[in-house]
Amino acid sequence: MKIWLSIVLFLAVIFLEGIIFPAFFGFRESFLTIIFLVVMILYREADIKSLILGVALSGLAEFYWGLKFGTLILSLLASAGVFFLLSKFFNIKSGALKIVLGMIMFIVFWEVSILVIKIL
Numbered sequence: 070m071k072i073w074l075s076i077v078l079f080l081a082v083i084f085l086e087g088i089i090f091p092a093f094f095g096f097r098e099s100f101l102t103i104i105f106l107v108v109m110i111l112y113r114e115a116d117i118k119s120l121i122l123g124v125a126l127s128g129l130a131e132f133y134w135g136l137k138f139g140t141l142i143l144s145l146l147a148s149a150g151v152f153f154l155l156s157k158f159f160n161i162k163s164g165a166l167k168i169v170l171g172m173i174m175f176i177v178f179w180e181v182s183i184l185v186i187k188i189l
Contacts, residue, residue, distance in 0.1 A: 072122060075109055079126050083133055100175075102130050103182075106141075107174045110149055111167055120149055137189045144182040148174040 079102075086101045106123055113119035127141040152174055155161070161170060 072118075075113075075122060076126070079105060079109075079129075083130060087133065103141075103178055104175065106130075106145055107148060107171055107178060110145075110152055110174065111171050120146075123149065137186070139189065140182055140185050143185050144178045147181040148178040151177050 082101050082105045090101075106127060109126075110119060110123055113122075123145050124142055127145045128138075130136075131138060131141050152170065155170060155173070159166065161167060
């Protein structure tokens with residue numbers, strides 16, 4: 070996935086999650102942005118460019134939602150660390166393993182964000 074396509078899709082996700090979904094469906098918060106960040110890390114290669122892009126997009130989402138600085142960034146770094154660690158030890162080529170790894174990353178992302186909110 071190209072970087073510009075990731076940025077455009079992320080902006081579309083932020084727009085949908087922040088304006089369209091609450092207006093039509095009454096959702097106050099959803100997990101679409103977090104799921105997008107986790108899937109982006111899973112789909113792209115495990116390298117420093119995808120991590121920098123994820124940190125930049127997480128920072129943009131923090132600014133847009135008015136969260137404390139580091140809430141999503143630290144959560145993304147923790148889940149990416151789990152991804153890099155697991156991809157080092159396991160051959161993650163099949164779709165089933167990527168789904169399981171994505172669920173693990175989402176859980177780590179969610180739990181670390183709760184922990185960071187309590188600390189900050």
